[in-house]
Each structure stands twice: as structure tokens, then as C-alpha cells.
Amino acid sequence: MDYFLLFVLLLATLLLLGVFLFPKYMTWRTNLPPGPPVLPFIGNLHQLDSSPLYHQLWKLSQRYGPLMSLRLGFTPMLVVSSSKMAKQVLKTHDAEFASRPPFLSFKKLSYNGLGVGFAPYNDSWREMRKICILHLFSPKRVQSFRPIRENEVSKLIKKIGRYASDSKSVNLSEMLILFSNTMISRIAFGRSYDEESSERSMFENLLSDSQAVSANFFFSDYFPCLSWVDRLTGELTRLEKTFEALDSFFQGMVDEHKSSSDEEKRSTKLGQEDFIDVLLQLQKDGSSTINLTFDHIKAVLKDIFTAGTDTSAATLVWAMTELVKNPNTMEKAQQEIRNIAGNNGSTIHENDLQESRYLQAVIKETMRLHPPAPLLIPHETTQKCNIFEYEIPPKTVVHVNAWAIGRDPDSWENPDKFLPDRFIGNSIDFRGRDFELIPFGAGRRGCPGLNMGVATVEFALANLLYWFNWELPDGMKKEDIDTDVKPGITMHKKNPLCLMPRKWSGNLDE
Numbered sequence: 001m002d003y004f005l006l007f008v009l010l011l012a013t014l015l016l017l018g019v020f021l022f023p024k025y026m027t028w029r030t031n032l033p034p035g036p037p038v039l040p041f042i043g044n045l046h047q048l049d050s051s052p053l054y055h056q057l058w059k060l061s062q063r064y065g066p067l068m069s070l071r072l073g074f075t076p077m078l079v080v081s082s083s084k085m086a087k088q089v090l091k092t093h094d095a096e097f098a099s100r101p102p103f104l105s106f107k108k109l110s111y112n113g114l115g116v117g118f119a120p121y122n123d124s125w126r127e128m129r130k131i132c133i134l135h136l137f138s139p140k141r142v143q144s145f146r147p148i149r150e151n152e153v154s155k156l157i158k159k160i161g162r163y164a165s166d167s168k169s170v171n172l173s174e175m176l177i178l179f180s181n182t183m184i185s186r187i188a189f190g191r192s193y194d195e196e197s198s199e200r201s202m203f204e205n206l207l208s209d210s211q212a213v214s215a216n217f218f219f220s221d222y223f224p225c226l227s228w229v230d231r232l233t234g235e236l237t238r239l240e241k242t243f244e245a246l247d248s249f250f251q252g253m254v255d256e257h258k259s260s261s262d263e264e265k266r267s268t269k270l271g272q273e274d275f276i277d278v279l280l281q282l283q284k285d286g287s288s289t290i291n292l293t294f295d296h297i298k299a300v301l302k303d304i305f306t307a308g309t310d311t312s313a314a315t316l317v318w319a320m321t322e323l324v325k326n327p328n329t330m331e332k333a334q335q336e337i338r339n340i341a342g343n344n345g346s347t348i349h350e351n352d353l354q355e356s357r358y359l360q361a362v363i364k365e366t367m368r369l370h371p372p373a374p375l376l377i378p379h380e381t382t383q384k385c386n387i388f389e390y391e392i393p394p395k396t397v398v399h400v401n402a403w404a405i406g407r408d409p410d411s412w413e414n415p416d417k418f419l420p421d422r423f424i425g426n427s428i429d430f431r432g433r434d435f436e437l438i439p440f441g442a443g444r445r446g447c448p449g450l451n452m453g454v455a456t457v458e459f460a461l462a463n464l465l466y467w468f469n470w471e472l473p474d475g476m477k478k479e480d481i482d483t484d485v486k487p488g489i490t491m492h493k494k495n496p497l498c499l500m501p502r503k504w505s506g507n508l509d510e
Contacts, residue, residue: 031391033078035069036060043071045222052485054374057081058404066408067387073222075101076396078381081404083411083435086442088387089379089398090435094443096385101378101397104218104230108243109210115299116448117307121382127290128300132448135278136300142451144273146350148186149456152179153463160468164501169473173317173496176460180313181207183456188304189253190274206249209242210306215488250298250305254280275304308449310490311372312456317493318370319362319461322418324470324499325478329420333362337466338504348466350459359462361423363454364437367406367430369418370483371439374403374491379445402438403491411436468501 036044048056057079061068066082080086089097099121100106106118116132119125135141156179163170181203185191193200216235220227230236257276279300283292290296323330336358341348353359379398384391407415413422428434431450432442440447447453464470472478484494 031389032069032076032393033067033387033390034064036064038071041073043073043075043222045072048072052374052487054401054403057375057399057401058407061401061404067390073219074224075222076393078392078396078398080398080400082408083405085387086400086405086438087435089400090432090438090441090443090445093385093387096381096383096392097379097398098444099380099382100445101221101380103221103378104236105214105216105239108239109214109246109302111295111299111302113299114293114296115303117303117377119299120380121444124290124296127288128296129448131279131282131288131292132300135282136275136304137448137450137452139451142455145187145452146455148183149459150349152183152186153460156460157463157467160464160501161503164468164503167500169498169500171496171498172320173313173493173498176316177204177309177313179460180309180316180456183312184305184308186274187452188275188301188308190257190276191253202249206242206246207306207309210246210302211310211488211490213239213242214306246302246305247298250301251294253301254294254297275301304449307447308453310492312453312460314372314490314492315363315366315370315453315457316460316464317497318491319366319457320464320470320499321481321483321493321497322366322369323362323465324472324497325481326418327478329362329418330465330470333358333420334465334469334504337462341466348463350455353458353462356458356462357424358420359458359465361420363457363461364423364428364430365418365420367439368412368437369406369416370491371402371406372490373439374401375489376400376402376438376441377445377489400438400441405435406437406439408436467504469504471500471502473498473500 036047038044039046047060057068058081060070061079061081066080067085067088068079068081070077070079078089080089100113100118102113102120107113110118113119114124114128116125116128119128156175159175160170178200181200182192185193185203193203213235216239218235218239219229223229253276257280276297279292279297282288283294283297323333336356337348337353340356341352376399379400381392381394381396381398383394386392405411409415428437430437430439432438432440432446435442440450440453472481481497482493482495486492486494
């Protein structure tokens, strides 16, 4: 408490100094987009509360417009809340908005910007993105992981089938996170952990910790003169410990792959060459235009580890949440899948889903209402540029509010309702060409793992709908299902989704 009082006094003193010594903060908006009034020193921090940031920024944009200026401490910000403005930022002026802010957690967890997701816009980032697109997430590579997807989905269905046989409800949120964790560990690391193993528990804790510290507020990001406060509050120590644990985990995986004397046995142990195999081979070949170090490899693994696990699980949970709240829509999706796959209880395959138009519409509508990252990873301007009559200075942090864009009434009729039919006969897609729907971003900084994520979500959701009819636990009504959100970068449902699975057809092994 003494530290807290000291800090409050310090802030009050600096605020008073700002009023008298730095009047420029009251007139900084000359050519910038509109925004709320800015206080000296703290900027607009007083207007933010503990509710989700994307929702706070959306409420402010309702008053100040879809291109809005803020200042948090000494950091200028731009908030984008419409498809028209998103197109300006992510397409028309893509190069000027292509960097990432040097936030403390971003730099630390990305090995000082050596990966893809959080790296600044430079030659190293270009080469690492090229490696991801050509070697890790190419269509051929995504297709090569099909046996793993089918194997893991099959295990998921059998596990749920045991709950159905015992007439027990299943915590679908927990089960889908476990499923996504296993998928990523097999694809990236060539490892599969037992459900109750200490290694799996460590894996999950690392994921949770890294997401938490990524979303934390660090004074050094907004008040460089108060960077010492991060050490005082313990947040810097927490970040360092999280990084050390992640680094130890990734280094262990890399060392294990390096030391294997029987590459064929290791790479085929789980039926597939994994991402570490690919990256180590590229390092050995020396074919990259940069010196591909082990830190580069670990930085890419960290990006895949955090983004790949959370986003797929969150999307699946939100899809099932909306479908159980809209039983007619669920029935329509199930009918399509069952008609495509047939009624003989045979296993559904990925090829069966090529014509699943309504399933694809369900996934699009889920990502419109519940984008995995409601605020895309922040951008930063590399130079001064103009958007219409407004001037955006360099080093401005840019938040693209995908959640607000997906609910913009200028783009969507009945924007708050779950209506997958809106995508039937509608060419809008989420691959970065249509700015009304950008859950994966767009332009240079669009997500390179899009195809992998979509393949996983589509196949898992199709099987959940094909094999089971889903009901609410006894005494629960669909109106009782909440849509509250956990804090963090990824939009997870706050309270677990628990449902009753009923076997539809086929012989699910006990």
C-alpha cells in the first residue's frame, strides 16, 4: 500500500507539472483524427477501465468516429473501427502501417523481434515471414498434416463419445483447448503428451502465462520515465520468468531434435516431419538470406505456440456456443454435414467438406461476432502518412478493432445477431481481401497460419456436428448461456461451455 500511495503522489505531481510546464499536450491534435480531450502526462488513460479494451475503444468510436486519435501517456494511438478505414490502413497505406510497436512484452517474448508476429518491419521479418509461408504453412505442408488432424479429431470424438454413453455433460471448453494443444505440439514439436502428464500441465501453464503477460500493462511502454515502476510492481520480474520458462521449453525441444541420431525414426514417430525439423534443415542448408539462429527458430515456435493453440480452441467454443443458442441453425448445419458424409456412420474426412457451404458460413459468422483477436496485434506507423484530410505521425500505435468492424451496422444488417445465412450467396471471406471481415488481419501483417487454422477448425467442427446431437444440461435454458469474455489478447469465453452430447450414429469406441 505504501508503494501505491507513493505512486499516486508521484502521478499527481507529474500531472500538475504537465499542466504548467507542458501546455503543448492540450493542443497536440492539430491535424489528427478526432478523439477525446487529452490530459497532460496521462493522456486518455483516465477514460479506460477494467472492461475489455476492444469494447471501450468501440464505445469511444461511437462518439468520435471510425478513425480516432488517443494518447496513452506519451504514446500516440490511432483506433480503426470501420471497414473503410481498415482498408486505408491495411491496403492503401499498408507499407506505412506495417511495423509493430516496441512494447516490452512483445520484444521480450519474441527474442527482441526475431519471429514474425511481433517483429518490426525490416529485412529479418521479411525473411522469416517468407520461411513461414513457403516452408511451414504452404498449401502442401498444411495438407501434409491432414493425418494428424484426422487422428486427433478421431480421438476427440471417441472421448466425447464416452461421456455420451454415460449420459454425462462435457466441459467442451476444456476439451477443445486440450485438443488444440495436442494438435500444435504434434505439428510444431513432434510430441504428443498424455492427458494427465506433468509435461502437458507445463505446456498449458506456459501458454496461459505467456498470454497473460502479453496483455499486461507496462509503464515503460507509455511512460518511459517511469519504467522503474514495472520492477517495483513485479510485472517485469514476472515477464522475465515467463520468458525464461518459455526459452527453456523451446530450447529443450530444439536440443532433442538436434541430438536425435535416427532422424527417420523421430520424424515418423508421430507420422509427420514437424516444424522444428523443417527449421533446423533450413538452418543447416544455409539457404536463408539471414543468419538463421536458434533464437530465430525459438521465436517462430513461440508465435506458433501461442497463436495456433488459442485461436482454434476459442473459435470452436464460440461456434458451439452460438449454435446451441440457435438450435435451428445447428440443425441446418448438421443436416448439411450428414447429407454430405452419408448416414452410414462412416468417418467423415476433410475432402467431404469441400462443398460444405453452410458450415463455412457458420465459421465466418462466428469469426465476425467473436474474432479470435478482437483487437488485431497492434501496428505502428513507419513514417508520416495522410488518411483523407488527417495526418498520422510516425511511431503511432494503431489498433484495428476487428470486433467493432464485424458489428458495424454500415456493413452488416442486424449486426448483433448470429445469422450464418447472411454468407450464403455472399462472396465476403476472411482471407484479407474483404475488410468487413478481418479476423486474421490483412496486408503484409496478415496471419501466415490462416490456412492451417481454418483447416483445423472446419474439420473439428464438422465432426462435432456430425457425430452428436447437442443439448443443454438439465435445468439450463439457452438464455442462460453467457457470452462473457476472459481478459487477454485472445477472445476466450469466460465461463466454460458445458453441453450434453447425444450419439447420433456410428459405432464410437468406448
